[in-house]
Amino acid sequence: DYRMKRYVFRRTVDGIHIIHLGKAWEKLMVAARMIVAIENPSDILIASQRPYGSRAVLKFSQYTGASPAAGRWTPGTLTNQITTKYMEPRLLIVTDPRTDHQSIKEAAYASIPVIA
Secondary structure, eight states: OGGGGGGEEEEOTTSOEEEOHHHHHHHHHHHHHHHHTOSOGGGEEEEEOSHHHHHHHHHHHHHHOOEEEESSOOTTTTTOTTSTTOOOOSEEEESOTTTTHHHHHHHHHTTOOEEO
């Protein structure tokens, strides 16, 4: 993917991409600062539609006090005030941007920052 080119250190003969640890560390620190800047941990929403990401979401929310959204994403969770599952988080964290594209799109409509 051309967007990941700046994070790749080099490519081996086998075609395996080696990640540039310095640039990855910088992005991890930016994400950590965003999470720490939020005073109330329940204002953080963590979403994952993948079955393997659901357990990680539930464990992270258990230890940090964040709001989990594991499993199927209900459309309108961030944009439709009429629904019972309506939330107004200050930060959205998703495990996979490709499968969680609906939640990212809704966060963009509601001007909510996303860590993916």
